[in-house]
Amino acid sequence: MSEIDAAQYRVAAMPYYRPVGNETELYEAAYAARMPLILKGPTGCGKSRFVEHMAWRLDRPLITVACNEDMTAADLVGRFLLDLNGTRWQDGPLTVAARIGAICYLDEVVETRQDTLVVIHSLTDHRRMLPLDKKGELVAAHPDFQMVISYNPGYQSLNKELKPSTRQRFGAMAFDYPLPEIEAEIVAHESGVAPAQAAKLVQMAHRSRNLKGHGLDEGISTRLLIYAGRLIVQGIPPAEACRMALVRPLTDDPDMQDTLDAAIDTLFG
Incomplete structure (x- = not known):
């Protein structure tokens, strides 16, 4: 792969990310050590945005894969394809990342079958190698390559849990929703809504998060707050935007829904 090929995976403009602690310094240290990382935290709290921001900050290509239960090892590694000229090999995203020295980000990795996930093992220990068995090639990872995976611990089950043999190849960083004043700052910046309205949206989110395990599997995410803020900026009444x-x-x-709607009426009525 040439540098021109790698350029298409670079993050062109700085993605906005508001640090809430020393997470950027921790990530930079992990990247300097080429430590594989797990990012774990609730839905929509900023994990993917954080990876994008760090890829931009470190000036590294970023290849993101949205994991699902139907994904096979070939989807990650690559496969032979048949075209008009015969059979040719097509690298998968994991192989491309290893070749060009990208950060490979597997989002919601617990959705992937365990037999698929085994293919990352040789890239996430001292070997830093990726065997392409069907092609008969052993790819040595570029010195700049790093593996990052993420998942939401709240959705884990016995069928969707990382095996110790996978987990213990990684360092881990825990994410959560920011403190209210920081979350309101993020919502205002990302949506363009007024700070006072952003603060009310965050209050609504906290009310829903207090119901987690009492009728809700997950509370309102920062991502959804930004969506609501953007609707308000478009002229939709705040209560309707929230619903x-x-x-x-x-x-x-x-x-x-009635319980949450009542909370909306209290805050925005």
Whole structure:
């Protein structure tokens, strides 16, 4: 792979990310050591944005894979394809990342089958090698290559849990929703909504998060707050924006919707 090929995976403009602690310094140290990393935290709290920001900050290509239960090892590593000229090999995203020295980010990795995930093992220990068995090639990872995976611990189950043999190849960073004043700052910046409205949206989020495990699997994410803020900026009344962007995506339970709608009326009525 040439440098021109790698350029298409670079993050062109700085993605906005508001640090809430020393996470950027920790990541930079992990990258300097080429330590594989697990990012774990609730839905929509900024894990993917953080990886994008760090790839830009470190000036490294970023290849992101959205994991799912149907993904096979060939989807990650590559496969032979048949075209008009015959059979040719097509590298998968993991192989491309290893060749060009990209950060390879596997998002929601626990959605992937365990037999698929085994292919990353040789890249995440001292070997830093990727065997392409079907092609008969052993790819040595570029010195700048790093593996990053993420998942939401709240959705883990016995069927969706990282094996110790995988987990213990990584360092880990825990993410959560920011403190209210920081989250309001993020929502205002990303959506363009007024700071006072952003603060109310964050209050709504905290009310929903207090219901986690009491009718809700997950509270309102920072991502959804930004959506609501953008609707408000478009002229939608705040209460309607909240119902559309915050409540209806979160739950189909009529009683829970009524509870959240009442909270919206209290804050924005």
